[in-house]
Amino acid sequence: MIEIKNIAKTFHKGTINENRVINDLSLRIEDGDFVTVIGGNGAGKSTLLNLLAGSLEVDEGHIYIGEKEVTKMKENKRAKYIARVFQDPQSGTCKDLTIAENMSIAQRRGKVRSLKKGIYREEKAVYKEKLKELNLGLENRLEAKVGLLSGGQRQAVTLLMATLVKPELLLLDEHTAALDPKTAKTVLDLTNKIVKENRLTTIMITHNLKDAIAMGNRLIMMNHGRIVYDVRGEAKQKLEVKDLLRLYDQEDAGLSDVMLFG
Amino acid sequence: MTSILISALSQGMLWAIMAIGIHITYRILNISDLTSESAFALGGAVVATAIVLGIDPILATVLATISGGLAGFVTGFLHTKLHIPSLLAGILSMTGLYSVNLRIMGKANIPLNMSDTILTKLSDLLGMARDRDAAILLGVIVAVIVIVLLIWFFNTEFGFSIVATGSNDQMIRANGVNSDLTIMAGLMLSNALIALSGALVSQYNGYADVGQGIGAIVVGLASVIIGEVIFKNKNFFITLVGIVFGSIIYRLIVALVINLDFISANDMRLFTAIIVAIAISLTTFKKPRKVKSHD
Ligand SMILES: Nc1ncnc2c1ncn2[C@@H]1O[C@H](COP(=O)(O)OP(=O)(O)OP(=O)(O)O)[C@@H](O)[C@H]1O
Ligand SMILES: [Mg+2]
Numbered sequence: 001m002i003e004i005k006n007i008a009k010t011f012h013k014g015t016i017n018e019n020r021v022i023n024d025l026s027l028r029i030e031d032g033d034f035v036t037v038i039g040g041n042g043a044g045k046s047t048l049l050n051l052l053a054g055s056l057e058v059d060e061g062h063i064y065i066g067e068k069e070v071t072k073m074k075e076n077k078r079a080k081y082i083a084r085v086f087q088d089p090q091s092g093t094c095k096d097l098t099i100a101e102n103m104s105i106a107q108r109r110g111k112v113r114s115l116k117k118g119i120y121r122e123e124k125a126v127y128k129e130k131l132k133e134l135n136l137g138l139e140n141r142l143e144a145k146v147g148l149l150s151g152g153q154r155q156a157v158t159l160l161m162a163t164l165v166k167p168e169l170l171l172l173d174e175h176t177a178a179l180d181p182k183t184a185k186t187v188l189d190l191t192n193k194i195v196k197e198n199r200l201t202t203i204m205i206t207h208n209l210k211d212a213i214a215m216g217n218r219l220i221m222m223n224h225g226r227i228v229y230d231v232r233g234e235a236k237q238k239l240e241v242k243d244l245l246r247l248y249d250q251e252d253a254g255l256s257d258v259m260l261f262g
Numbered sequence: 263m264t265s266i267l268i269s270a271l272s273q274g275m276l277w278a279i280m281a282i283g284i285h286i287t288y289r290i291l292n293i294s295d296l297t298s299e300s301a302f303a304l305g306g307a308v309v310a311t312a313i314v315l316g317i318d319p320i321l322a323t324v325l326a327t328i329s330g331g332l333a334g335f336v337t338g339f340l341h342t343k344l345h346i347p348s349l350l351a352g353i354l355s356m357t358g359l360y361s362v363n364l365r366i367m368g369k370a371n372i373p374l375n376m377s378d379t380i381l382t383k384l385s386d387l388l389g390m391a392r393d394r395d396a397a398i399l400l401g402v403i404v405a406v407i408v409i410v411l412l413i414w415f416f417n418t419e420f421g422f423s424i425v426a427t428g429s430n431d432q433m434i435r436a437n438g439v440n441s442d443l444t445i446m447a448g449l450m451l452s453n454a455l456i457a458l459s460g461a462l463v464s465q466y467n468g469y470a471d472v473g474q475g476i477g478a479i480v481v482g483l484a485s486v487i488i489g490e491v492i493f494k495n496k497n498f499f500i501t502l503v504g505i506v507f508g509s510i511i512y513r514l515i516v517a518l519v520i521n522l523d524f525i526s527a528n529d530m531r532l533f534t535a536i537i538v539a540i541a542i543s544l545t546t547f548k549k550p551r552k553v554k555s556h557d
Binding site: 074083095096102106110161 | 429
């Protein structure tokens with residue numbers, strides 16, 4: 001279970017650029033939940049994930065993973081519990097290391113790095129099997145530098161890496177936005193498969209409303225750093241894109257009110 | 263002519279260790295670390311002071327190497343803990359170290375020609391007539407040890423983390439590694455090697471001078487680039503060997519250019535700077551690591 005209690009985040013506090021991006025936000029996610037997150041540009045979605053992962057520190061509030069409070073825990077310590085795939089395919093892998101070496105780094109997520117060998121032969125056999133499941137032919141390119149792969153291939157490898165060691169929480173931030181439609185579908189199918197097989201608790205940000213409805217068991221919409229809509233189960237299954245579009249419109253209307261009176 | 267060749271060979275071998283240090287920061291960590299300039303002189307300062315105090319030259323060389331590691335630690339601390347951009351952190355270390363070096367030496371120059379050095383020891387041991395011949399051998403021995411150790415190190419879990427930090431620190435943190443630690447380790451390793459090189463060069467020259475590191479980075483970069491141009495292979499072993507060759511070739515070029523009538527030794531730095539500028543603009547050189555922004 002992931003519990004977020006009344007968190008807030010303001011950028012450039014006390015300056016003319018002060019920007020309250022997360023606003024007294026609370027959210028509780030049960031084990032095995034797959035939450036899709038939608039909302040307009042600048043709604044605070046990525047910031048929420050950064051706060052969860054510890055790349056940013058909250059100003060107020062608390063974050064728990066299971067029973068454990070992680071509010072003040074450093075990003076690299078939190079990585080023991082959290083795996084991420086970023087929007088930019090370059091971000092999730094190291095281009096100067098081989099596919100196998102990248103996977104070996106992910107295999108040790110949350111562990112102390114020692115002066116032991118960075119990768120063993122037996123590991124490579126395991127990685128080869130895992131890569132085979134991607135059906136991208138990467139199982140024969142274990143020793144290729146990741147920098148040589150396409151964006152889609154890199155994203156698929158990153159996804160695989162994120163789940164080599166089962167995380168308590170998987171964070172996906174528009175992880176198919178930079179891919180062509182066909183590759184995006186491949187990576188999304190792969191996401192569904194990996195999340196289901198491992199019963200991963202997952203948060204996925206997307207601007208694709210169809211995907212947001214089709215994937216996962218819960219959908220939330222953010223606006224101005226708040227959760228403005230939260231639907232799950234059957235009600236979510238029944239949603240249609242036009243329902244969500246109407247919500248965007250309503251929120252826009254709300255936005256103009258705020259601007260008028262604020 | 264042979265004496266020019268031998269001199270270029272021995273100088274090139276000893277300076278190669280410095281170039282390998284530069285490679286670690288510039289190429290692997292993606293940091294332009296100016297600490298190197300003073301770390302090279304620091305190595306000379308420590309080794310000369312220690313030898314004059316009667317410490318065994320081998321131990322003195324080890325002490326010099328450690329001192330370089332400490333210099334790297336200071337830069338790493340300034341950068342990762344005090345959030346000073348890496349370039350500026352290096353400049354601060356470099357500037358501060360100049361005074362430290364003078365403090366250690368007590369004067370700007372310490373002659374070593376009356377003392378036992380690693381080179382005199384080695385040439386005595388092998389019954390060689392000139393210390394210069396021993397220098398080539400010493401250079402080869404040290405280079406082999408350094409290359410073997412580096413290949414082992416960069417194939418460990420921690421070594422992978424350092425490489426990954428250099429090309430994508432976001433990724434390595436997301437995988438649970440403290441990137442402050444890996445940056446620190448890389449800077450320490452680099453400057454330890456640079457100080458080691460400084461210590462060897464001082465013993466070869468027969469003196470330590472507080473100014474001996476000036477321009478070292480550019481010389482190191484020149485060696486790294488020459489190495490990359492002749493050995494295009496991306497394999498780490500080849501890269502390191504290429505740097506050693508690069509360093510020797512650089513010395514040969516210097517020897518040839520200095521023999522030209524219209525160029526004096528004083529012009530060498532300008533010459534090297536121009537060569538490096540041209541080479542960097544021609545090769546597809548990676549951009550140095552972006553300065554971290556801290557809000
Ligand atoms: N590190 C930062 N420093 C300063 N401001 C930031 C930072 N990160 C985000 N912001 C600001 O916070 C606001 C919310 O950004 P965020 O990236 O969370 O939005 P988002 O919902 O992910 O939008 P998008 O759909 O465009 O990705 C924006 O106004 C952005 O400029
Ligand atoms: Mg975003």
